Amino acid sequence: MTDAPLAPLDTSISIQQLDEDPYPIYRRLRAESPVLRVQSVGRTLLTRAEDTKYVKDNPGLFSSDDPNTPMQRAFLAQTLMRKDGDAHKCERDAMAPAFNPRVIQTEWVPKYREIAEAYLDRLPRNEPVDLFSLLAAPYAARGLAVLLGTEEASDAEMIRWSQVLIDGAGNFGWRPEPFEKTDIANAEMDALFDRISARHRAEPNNSALSVMLNADRPIPKSQIYANIKIAIGGGINEPRDALCTILYGLLTNPDQLEQVRANADWSKAFEEGVRWVAPIQASSRLVTEDTEIRGCRIPKGDTVMTIQASANRDEDLYDNGEAFVVYRDKNPHQAFGNGPHFCQGTHVARRAVGVVMLPLLFERFPDIRLVAPEKVLWRGFGFRGPTSLPVILS
Numbered sequence: 056m057t058d059a060p061l062a063p064l065d066t067s068i069s070i071q072q073l074d075e076d077p078y079p080i081y082r083r084l085r086a087e088s089p090v091l092r093v094q095s096v097g098r099t100l101l102t103r104a105e106d107t108k109y110v111k112d113n114p115g116l117f118s119s120d121d122p123n124t125p126m127q128r129a130f131l132a133q134t135l136m137r138k139d140g141d142a143h144k145c146e147r148d149a150m151a152p153a154f155n156p157r158v159i160q161t162e163w164v165p166k167y168r169e170i171a172e173a174y175l176d177r178l179p180r181n182e183p184v185d186l187f188s189l190l191a192a193p194y195a196a197r198g199l200a201v202l203l204g205t206e207e208a209s210d211a212e213m214i215r216w217s218q219v220l221i222d223g224a225g226n227f228g229w230r231p232e233p234f235e236k237t238d239i240a241n242a243e244m245d246a247l248f249d250r251i252s253a254r255h256r257a258e259p260n261n262s263a264l265s266v267m268l269n270a271d272r273p274i275p276k277s278q279i280y281a282n283i284k285i286a287i288g289g290g291i292n293e294p295r296d297a298l299c300t301i302l303y304g305l306l307t308n309p310d311q312l313e314q315v316r317a318n319a320d321w322s323k324a325f326e327e328g329v330r331w332v333a334p335i336q337a338s339s340r341l342v343t344e345d346t347e348i349r350g351c352r353i354p355k356g357d358t359v360m361t362i363q364a365s366a367n368r369d370e371d372l373y374d375n376g377e378a379f380v381v382y383r384d385k386n387p388h389q390a391f392g393n394g395p396h397f398c399q400g401t402h403v404a405r406r407a408v409g410v411v412m413l414p415l416l417f418e419r420f421p422d423i424r425l426v427a428p429e430k431v432l433w434r435g436f437g438f439r440g441p442t443s444l445p446v447i448l449s
Protein backbone atom coordinates (compact mmCIF):
# COMPACT_ATOMS: atom_id res chain seq x y z
CA MET A 56 0.00 0.00 0.00
CA THR A 57 1.54 3.37 -0.97
CA ASP A 58 0.96 6.39 1.26
CA ALA A 59 0.76 8.85 -1.63
CA PRO A 60 -2.42 10.95 -1.68
CA LEU A 61 -5.34 9.94 -3.87
CA ALA A 62 -5.75 11.90 -7.12
CA PRO A 63 -7.73 15.14 -6.71
CA LEU A 64 -11.52 14.76 -6.96
CA ASP A 65 -13.47 16.86 -9.45
CA THR A 66 -17.16 17.46 -8.86
CA SER A 67 -17.76 20.08 -11.54
CA ILE A 68 -17.14 18.38 -14.90
CA SER A 69 -20.35 16.87 -16.27
CA ILE A 70 -20.78 14.10 -18.81
CA GLN A 71 -22.82 16.55 -20.89
CA GLN A 72 -19.81 18.90 -21.11
CA LEU A 73 -17.56 16.02 -22.10
CA ASP A 74 -20.08 14.92 -24.70
CA GLU A 75 -20.44 18.39 -26.22
CA ASP A 76 -16.87 19.69 -26.26
CA PRO A 77 -14.28 17.87 -24.16
CA TYR A 78 -11.18 19.41 -25.73
CA PRO A 79 -10.89 22.65 -23.68
CA ILE A 80 -11.42 20.54 -20.55
CA TYR A 81 -8.70 18.08 -21.55
CA ARG A 82 -6.29 20.94 -22.33
CA ARG A 83 -6.83 22.29 -18.81
CA LEU A 84 -6.48 18.85 -17.22
CA ARG A 85 -3.22 18.13 -19.06
CA ALA A 86 -1.81 21.33 -17.59
CA GLU A 87 -3.36 21.26 -14.12
CA SER A 88 -4.58 17.77 -13.15
CA PRO A 89 -3.43 15.04 -15.52
CA VAL A 90 -4.60 12.40 -13.02
CA LEU A 91 -8.07 13.32 -11.84
CA ARG A 92 -10.98 11.47 -10.26
CA VAL A 93 -14.04 12.77 -12.07
CA GLN A 94 -17.16 12.17 -10.02
CA SER A 95 -19.68 12.30 -12.88
CA VAL A 96 -17.77 9.63 -14.80
CA GLY A 97 -16.94 7.55 -11.72
CA ARG A 98 -13.41 6.99 -12.99
CA THR A 99 -9.88 8.39 -12.77
CA LEU A 100 -9.15 10.24 -16.00
CA LEU A 101 -5.61 10.16 -17.45
CA THR A 102 -5.03 12.87 -20.03
CA ARG A 103 -1.27 12.84 -20.77
CA ALA A 104 0.09 10.71 -23.63
CA GLU A 105 2.82 9.14 -21.50
CA ASP A 106 0.25 7.89 -18.97
CA THR A 107 -2.34 6.58 -21.44
CA LYS A 108 0.38 4.60 -23.23
CA TYR A 109 1.86 3.34 -19.93
CA VAL A 110 -1.52 1.99 -18.79
CA LYS A 111 -2.32 0.18 -22.05
CA ASP A 112 1.18 -1.25 -22.27
CA ASN A 113 0.88 -2.75 -18.74
CA PRO A 114 -2.08 -5.13 -18.82
CA GLY A 115 -0.87 -6.96 -15.68
CA LEU A 116 -1.50 -3.87 -13.60
CA PHE A 117 -4.32 -2.42 -15.67
CA SER A 118 -6.71 -5.16 -16.72
CA SER A 119 -9.26 -5.11 -19.53
CA ASP A 120 -11.39 -7.54 -17.53
CA ASP A 121 -13.58 -5.00 -15.75
CA PRO A 122 -16.78 -6.65 -14.50
CA ASN A 123 -18.27 -3.26 -13.63
CA THR A 124 -18.92 -2.25 -17.22
CA PRO A 125 -22.23 -3.00 -18.94
CA MET A 126 -20.44 -4.56 -21.93
CA GLN A 127 -20.94 -8.14 -20.78
CA ARG A 128 -24.66 -7.59 -20.24
CA ALA A 129 -24.98 -5.92 -23.65
CA PHE A 130 -23.18 -8.69 -25.54
CA LEU A 131 -24.50 -11.49 -23.28
CA ALA A 132 -20.90 -12.70 -23.35
CA GLN A 133 -17.38 -11.78 -22.35
CA THR A 134 -15.79 -10.59 -25.62
CA LEU A 135 -12.06 -10.58 -26.36
CA MET A 136 -11.95 -6.87 -25.54
CA ARG A 137 -12.58 -7.69 -21.89
CA LYS A 138 -10.04 -10.50 -21.54
CA ASP A 139 -6.37 -10.52 -20.60
CA GLY A 140 -3.31 -12.67 -21.24
CA ASP A 141 -3.62 -16.06 -22.92
CA ALA A 142 -7.43 -16.03 -22.90
CA HIS A 143 -7.35 -12.79 -24.90
CA LYS A 144 -4.53 -13.87 -27.21
CA CYS A 145 -6.22 -17.16 -28.08
CA GLU A 146 -9.41 -15.39 -29.21
CA ARG A 147 -7.58 -12.58 -31.01
CA ASP A 148 -5.43 -15.14 -32.86
CA ALA A 149 -8.58 -16.99 -33.93
CA MET A 150 -9.71 -13.94 -35.92
CA ALA A 151 -6.24 -12.94 -37.10
CA PRO A 152 -6.18 -14.71 -40.51
CA ALA A 153 -8.97 -12.39 -41.68
CA PHE A 154 -6.76 -9.38 -40.81
CA ASN A 155 -3.60 -10.75 -42.43
CA PRO A 156 -1.96 -7.94 -44.50
CA ARG A 157 -1.85 -10.10 -47.64
CA VAL A 158 -5.55 -10.98 -47.32
CA ILE A 159 -6.38 -7.31 -46.77
CA GLN A 160 -4.41 -6.31 -49.85
CA THR A 161 -5.55 -9.05 -52.23
CA GLU A 162 -9.14 -9.58 -51.07
CA TRP A 163 -10.54 -6.79 -48.94
CA VAL A 164 -9.05 -3.77 -50.69
CA PRO A 165 -10.51 -4.74 -54.11
CA LYS A 166 -13.87 -5.37 -52.40
CA TYR A 167 -13.77 -2.01 -50.63
CA ARG A 168 -12.94 -0.38 -53.98
CA GLU A 169 -15.93 -2.06 -55.64
CA ILE A 170 -18.23 -0.95 -52.82
CA ALA A 171 -16.82 2.59 -52.86
CA GLU A 172 -17.43 2.88 -56.63
CA ALA A 173 -21.00 1.61 -56.30
CA TYR A 174 -21.87 3.84 -53.34
CA LEU A 175 -20.31 6.92 -54.97
CA ASP A 176 -22.42 6.21 -58.08
CA ARG A 177 -25.56 6.67 -55.97
CA LEU A 178 -24.74 10.17 -54.76
CA PRO A 179 -26.63 13.08 -56.36
CA ARG A 180 -24.80 16.16 -57.67
CA ASN A 181 -25.55 19.83 -57.09
CA GLU A 182 -27.89 19.39 -54.15
CA PRO A 183 -27.23 18.98 -50.41
CA VAL A 184 -26.29 15.42 -49.52
CA ASP A 185 -25.37 14.10 -46.08
CA LEU A 186 -22.14 12.14 -46.49
CA PHE A 187 -22.48 10.72 -42.98
CA SER A 188 -25.69 8.79 -43.65
CA LEU A 189 -25.46 8.32 -47.43
CA LEU A 190 -21.82 7.37 -47.77
CA ALA A 191 -19.67 6.98 -44.65
CA ALA A 192 -21.98 4.72 -42.61
CA PRO A 193 -23.16 2.35 -45.39
CA TYR A 194 -19.64 2.11 -46.87
CA ALA A 195 -18.24 1.08 -43.48
CA ALA A 196 -21.12 -1.37 -42.96
CA ARG A 197 -20.85 -3.12 -46.33
CA GLY A 198 -17.06 -3.45 -46.19
CA LEU A 199 -17.28 -4.88 -42.70
CA ALA A 200 -20.00 -7.35 -43.72
CA VAL A 201 -17.67 -8.72 -46.42
CA LEU A 202 -14.67 -8.92 -44.09
CA LEU A 203 -16.65 -10.64 -41.34
CA GLY A 204 -18.56 -12.95 -43.70
CA THR A 205 -22.00 -11.58 -42.82
CA GLU A 206 -22.89 -10.36 -46.33
CA GLU A 207 -26.48 -11.58 -45.86
CA ALA A 208 -27.09 -8.72 -43.40
CA SER A 209 -28.25 -5.43 -44.95
CA ASP A 210 -26.37 -2.16 -44.36
CA ALA A 211 -29.30 -0.97 -42.23
CA GLU A 212 -29.12 -4.08 -40.05
CA MET A 213 -25.35 -3.84 -39.60
CA ILE A 214 -25.65 -0.15 -38.68
CA ARG A 215 -28.51 -0.75 -36.24
CA TRP A 216 -26.80 -3.69 -34.52
CA SER A 217 -23.59 -1.71 -34.21
CA GLN A 218 -25.29 1.31 -32.65
CA VAL A 219 -27.44 -0.80 -30.32
CA LEU A 220 -24.36 -2.70 -29.08
CA ILE A 221 -22.44 0.55 -28.53
CA ASP A 222 -25.37 2.08 -26.66
CA GLY A 223 -25.70 -1.06 -24.54
CA ALA A 224 -21.97 -1.28 -23.78
CA GLY A 225 -22.08 2.40 -22.75
CA ASN A 226 -25.23 2.06 -20.63
CA PHE A 227 -23.48 2.86 -17.36
CA GLY A 228 -26.79 3.90 -15.81
CA TRP A 229 -27.98 0.29 -16.33
CA ARG A 230 -31.32 1.46 -17.75
CA PRO A 231 -33.47 -1.44 -19.05
CA GLU A 232 -34.29 -0.07 -22.57
CA PRO A 233 -30.79 -0.26 -24.10
CA PHE A 234 -30.50 -3.86 -22.91
CA GLU A 235 -33.92 -4.72 -24.31
CA LYS A 236 -32.58 -3.54 -27.68
CA THR A 237 -29.30 -5.46 -27.35
CA ASP A 238 -31.28 -8.61 -26.46
CA ILE A 239 -33.24 -8.28 -29.72
CA ALA A 240 -30.10 -7.52 -31.75
CA ASN A 241 -28.24 -10.46 -30.16
CA ALA A 242 -31.07 -12.83 -31.09
CA GLU A 243 -31.12 -11.50 -34.67
CA MET A 244 -27.34 -11.81 -35.04
CA ASP A 245 -27.25 -15.31 -33.49
CA ALA A 246 -29.99 -16.44 -35.91
CA LEU A 247 -28.08 -14.99 -38.86
CA PHE A 248 -24.77 -16.56 -37.80
CA ASP A 249 -26.50 -19.95 -37.33
CA ARG A 250 -28.05 -19.64 -40.78
CA ILE A 251 -24.85 -18.73 -42.63
CA SER A 252 -22.49 -21.09 -40.82
CA ALA A 253 -23.36 -23.91 -43.25
CA ARG A 254 -22.26 -21.75 -46.19
CA HIS A 255 -18.93 -20.95 -44.49
CA ARG A 256 -18.35 -24.60 -43.67
CA ALA A 257 -19.15 -25.70 -47.22
CA GLU A 258 -17.09 -22.91 -48.80
CA PRO A 259 -14.29 -21.91 -46.43
CA ASN A 260 -12.96 -18.41 -47.11
CA ASN A 261 -10.89 -15.72 -45.41
CA SER A 262 -13.75 -13.87 -43.69
CA ALA A 263 -13.52 -13.67 -39.90
CA LEU A 264 -16.53 -15.93 -39.33
CA SER A 265 -15.27 -18.53 -41.78
CA VAL A 266 -11.69 -18.70 -40.44
CA MET A 267 -12.98 -19.09 -36.89
CA LEU A 268 -15.57 -21.77 -37.76
CA ASN A 269 -13.12 -23.75 -39.87
CA ALA A 270 -10.07 -23.55 -37.60
CA ASP A 271 -8.35 -26.86 -36.72
CA ARG A 272 -9.14 -26.26 -33.05
CA PRO A 273 -12.00 -23.76 -33.06
CA ILE A 274 -12.75 -21.60 -30.03
CA PRO A 275 -16.28 -22.18 -28.60
CA LYS A 276 -19.15 -21.08 -30.82
CA SER A 277 -20.34 -18.64 -28.15
CA GLN A 278 -16.97 -16.83 -28.38
CA ILE A 279 -16.90 -16.89 -32.18
CA TYR A 280 -20.28 -15.15 -32.18
CA ALA A 281 -19.32 -12.74 -29.38
CA ASN A 282 -16.20 -11.61 -31.21
CA ILE A 283 -17.96 -11.16 -34.54
CA LYS A 284 -20.35 -8.95 -32.58
CA ILE A 285 -17.51 -6.94 -31.05
CA ALA A 286 -16.19 -6.34 -34.56
CA ILE A 287 -19.67 -5.21 -35.65
CA GLY A 288 -19.86 -2.92 -32.60
CA GLY A 289 -16.34 -1.60 -33.17
CA GLY A 290 -15.97 -1.63 -36.93
CA ILE A 291 -18.62 0.75 -38.28
CA ASN A 292 -18.72 3.94 -36.21
CA GLU A 293 -14.97 4.43 -36.20
CA PRO A 294 -14.26 4.33 -39.96
CA ARG A 295 -17.48 6.32 -40.49
CA ASP A 296 -16.44 9.00 -37.99
CA ALA A 297 -12.85 8.97 -39.23
CA LEU A 298 -14.00 9.62 -42.81
CA CYS A 299 -16.34 12.46 -41.82
CA THR A 300 -13.70 14.03 -39.54
CA ILE A 301 -11.00 13.93 -42.22
CA LEU A 302 -13.39 15.39 -44.81
CA TYR A 303 -14.31 18.20 -42.43
CA GLY A 304 -10.61 18.86 -41.74
CA LEU A 305 -9.72 18.97 -45.44
CA LEU A 306 -12.75 20.94 -46.60
CA THR A 307 -12.28 23.63 -43.94
CA ASN A 308 -8.56 23.88 -44.82
CA PRO A 309 -8.55 24.24 -48.62
CA ASP A 310 -4.84 24.99 -48.80
CA GLN A 311 -4.08 21.66 -47.11
CA LEU A 312 -6.56 19.87 -49.34
CA GLU A 313 -4.81 21.25 -52.40
CA GLN A 314 -1.44 20.04 -51.16
CA VAL A 315 -2.77 16.60 -50.20
CA ARG A 316 -4.37 16.25 -53.60
CA ALA A 317 -1.24 17.33 -55.46
CA ASN A 318 0.93 14.85 -53.53
CA ALA A 319 -1.72 12.10 -53.16
CA ASP A 320 -1.04 12.24 -49.41
CA TRP A 321 -4.40 10.73 -48.45
CA SER A 322 -2.88 8.35 -45.92
CA LYS A 323 -1.20 11.29 -44.18
CA ALA A 324 -4.58 13.05 -44.06
CA PHE A 325 -6.10 9.90 -42.57
CA GLU A 326 -3.53 9.78 -39.74
CA GLU A 327 -4.02 13.45 -38.97
CA GLY A 328 -7.80 13.11 -38.92
CA VAL A 329 -7.78 10.27 -36.39
CA ARG A 330 -5.19 12.10 -34.29
CA TRP A 331 -7.17 15.34 -34.32
CA VAL A 332 -10.49 13.80 -33.26
CA ALA A 333 -9.93 10.20 -32.15
CA PRO A 334 -13.01 8.14 -33.12
CA ILE A 335 -12.60 6.15 -29.86
CA GLN A 336 -11.80 8.87 -27.37
CA ALA A 337 -11.44 6.89 -24.14
CA SER A 338 -10.91 3.33 -22.83
CA SER A 339 -11.30 1.82 -19.35
CA ARG A 340 -8.91 -0.40 -17.42
CA LEU A 341 -9.37 -2.01 -14.00
CA VAL A 342 -6.49 -1.52 -11.53
CA THR A 343 -5.33 -4.91 -10.20
CA GLU A 344 -2.90 -3.71 -7.46
CA ASP A 345 -2.39 -0.51 -5.50
CA THR A 346 -0.12 1.67 -7.60
CA GLU A 347 0.88 5.28 -8.30
CA ILE A 348 0.73 7.55 -11.32
CA ARG A 349 2.40 10.98 -11.17
CA GLY A 350 2.54 10.78 -7.37
CA CYS A 351 -1.16 9.96 -6.99
CA ARG A 352 -2.23 6.71 -5.34
CA ILE A 353 -4.42 4.60 -7.60
CA PRO A 354 -6.03 1.93 -5.44
CA LYS A 355 -6.68 -1.66 -6.50
CA GLY A 356 -10.24 -1.96 -7.79
CA ASP A 357 -10.28 1.60 -9.15
CA THR A 358 -11.07 2.08 -12.85
CA VAL A 359 -8.81 4.39 -14.83
CA MET A 360 -9.83 5.90 -18.12
CA THR A 361 -7.16 6.53 -20.72
CA ILE A 362 -8.21 9.54 -22.75
CA GLN A 363 -6.51 8.98 -26.08
CA ALA A 364 -8.40 12.01 -27.45
CA SER A 365 -6.33 14.11 -25.07
CA ALA A 366 -3.09 12.13 -25.51
CA ASN A 367 -3.36 12.92 -29.22
CA ARG A 368 -3.12 16.65 -28.51
CA ASP A 369 -0.50 16.47 -25.73
CA GLU A 370 1.82 19.51 -25.81
CA ASP A 371 4.78 17.18 -25.03
CA LEU A 372 4.35 15.65 -28.47
CA TYR A 373 2.61 18.18 -30.67
CA ASP A 374 2.87 21.86 -31.54
CA ASN A 375 -0.57 23.28 -32.08
CA GLY A 376 -2.21 19.93 -31.40
CA GLU A 377 -5.68 21.51 -31.32
CA ALA A 378 -5.50 22.22 -35.07
CA PHE A 379 -5.87 19.93 -38.09
CA VAL A 380 -2.41 20.04 -39.70
CA VAL A 381 -1.73 17.25 -42.19
CA TYR A 382 1.91 18.18 -42.69
CA ARG A 383 3.17 17.89 -39.11
CA ASP A 384 6.75 16.79 -38.36
CA LYS A 385 5.64 13.73 -36.42
CA ASN A 386 2.36 12.11 -35.52
CA PRO A 387 2.74 9.33 -32.91
CA HIS A 388 -1.00 9.28 -32.19
CA GLN A 389 -2.78 6.70 -30.04
CA ALA A 390 -6.08 6.62 -31.93
CA PHE A 391 -5.76 2.85 -32.42
CA GLY A 392 -4.71 2.23 -28.82
CA ASN A 393 -1.56 0.52 -27.54
CA GLY A 394 -0.52 -2.82 -26.07
CA PRO A 395 -2.23 -6.20 -26.54
CA HIS A 396 -5.64 -4.70 -27.39
CA PHE A 397 -4.25 -2.48 -30.16
CA CYS A 398 -7.04 -2.21 -32.73
CA GLN A 399 -7.19 -5.36 -34.82
CA GLY A 400 -8.84 -3.45 -37.66
CA THR A 401 -6.12 -0.76 -37.98
CA HIS A 402 -4.80 -1.81 -41.37
CA VAL A 403 -8.27 -2.40 -42.80
CA ALA A 404 -9.44 1.03 -41.64
CA ARG A 405 -6.32 2.76 -43.00
CA ARG A 406 -6.83 1.20 -46.41
CA ALA A 407 -10.62 1.45 -46.59
CA VAL A 408 -10.62 5.15 -45.75
CA GLY A 409 -7.14 6.49 -46.57
CA VAL A 410 -6.19 4.41 -49.59
CA VAL A 411 -9.57 3.66 -51.21
CA MET A 412 -12.32 6.13 -50.33
CA LEU A 413 -10.60 9.52 -50.00
CA PRO A 414 -8.84 9.56 -53.39
CA LEU A 415 -11.86 8.05 -55.19
CA LEU A 416 -14.25 10.58 -53.66
CA PHE A 417 -12.16 13.60 -54.71
CA GLU A 418 -11.46 12.10 -58.13
CA ARG A 419 -15.17 11.57 -58.72
CA PHE A 420 -16.21 14.94 -57.27
CA PRO A 421 -13.35 17.43 -57.68
CA ASP A 422 -15.47 20.17 -56.14
CA ILE A 423 -16.95 19.30 -52.72
CA ARG A 424 -18.39 22.12 -50.65
CA LEU A 425 -19.57 21.94 -47.05
CA VAL A 426 -23.08 23.37 -46.88
CA ALA A 427 -22.59 25.13 -43.53
CA PRO A 428 -19.32 24.27 -41.76
CA GLU A 429 -20.32 26.22 -38.64
CA LYS A 430 -23.48 24.12 -38.27
CA VAL A 431 -21.71 20.75 -38.23
CA LEU A 432 -22.41 19.28 -34.81
CA TRP A 433 -19.72 17.20 -33.06
CA ARG A 434 -20.73 14.86 -30.28
CA GLY A 435 -19.38 12.13 -28.09
CA PHE A 436 -17.37 11.39 -24.95
CA GLY A 437 -16.58 7.69 -25.61
CA PHE A 438 -16.88 7.80 -29.42
CA ARG A 439 -16.71 11.12 -31.28
CA GLY A 440 -17.27 12.58 -34.72
CA PRO A 441 -19.57 14.90 -36.70
CA THR A 442 -23.21 13.84 -36.37
CA SER A 443 -23.88 14.74 -40.02
CA LEU A 444 -21.89 16.15 -42.93
CA PRO A 445 -24.05 17.96 -45.50
CA VAL A 446 -22.09 18.84 -48.66
CA ILE A 447 -22.74 19.77 -52.28
CA LEU A 448 -20.91 17.59 -54.78
CA SER A 449 -19.95 18.57 -58.30
Ligand code: HEM
Nearest residue numbers: 136290293294297334335338390391392396398399400404
Ligand atom coordinates in the same frame (compact mmCIF):
# COMPACT_ATOMS: atom_id res chain seq x y z
C1 HEM B 1 -10.59 4.54 -37.81
C2 HEM B 1 -11.08 3.39 -37.45
C3 HEM B 1 -10.83 2.71 -36.13
C4 HEM B 1 -10.36 3.21 -34.93
C5 HEM B 1 -9.90 4.64 -34.64
C6 HEM B 1 -10.34 2.11 -33.98
C7 HEM B 1 -9.91 2.21 -32.66
C8 HEM B 1 -9.76 1.15 -31.79
C9 HEM B 1 -9.20 1.24 -30.45
C10 HEM B 1 -8.71 2.51 -29.78
C11 HEM B 1 -9.20 -0.02 -29.92
C12 HEM B 1 -8.65 -0.43 -28.55
C13 HEM B 1 -9.65 -0.30 -27.42
C14 HEM B 1 -9.00 -0.60 -26.09
O1 HEM B 1 -7.79 -0.48 -25.92
O2 HEM B 1 -9.76 -0.92 -25.14
C15 HEM B 1 -9.78 -0.91 -30.90
C16 HEM B 1 -9.96 -2.27 -30.73
C17 HEM B 1 -10.49 -3.10 -31.69
N1 HEM B 1 -10.87 -2.75 -32.97
FE1 HEM B 1 -10.75 -0.92 -33.81
N2 HEM B 1 -10.81 0.98 -34.60
C18 HEM B 1 -11.11 1.29 -35.91
C19 HEM B 1 -11.60 0.42 -36.87
C20 HEM B 1 -11.81 -0.92 -36.70
C21 HEM B 1 -12.32 -1.81 -37.71
C22 HEM B 1 -12.70 -1.42 -39.14
C23 HEM B 1 -12.41 -3.05 -37.14
C24 HEM B 1 -12.88 -4.35 -37.73
C25 HEM B 1 -12.78 -4.65 -38.98
C26 HEM B 1 -11.94 -2.93 -35.77
C27 HEM B 1 -11.85 -3.97 -34.87
C28 HEM B 1 -11.37 -3.88 -33.59
C29 HEM B 1 -11.28 -5.01 -32.68
C30 HEM B 1 -11.71 -6.46 -32.96
C31 HEM B 1 -10.75 -4.50 -31.48
C32 HEM B 1 -10.48 -5.30 -30.20
C33 HEM B 1 -9.06 -5.75 -30.18
C34 HEM B 1 -8.67 -6.45 -28.89
O3 HEM B 1 -9.33 -6.26 -27.86
O4 HEM B 1 -7.69 -7.22 -28.93
N3 HEM B 1 -11.58 -1.63 -35.54
N4 HEM B 1 -10.11 -0.18 -32.04
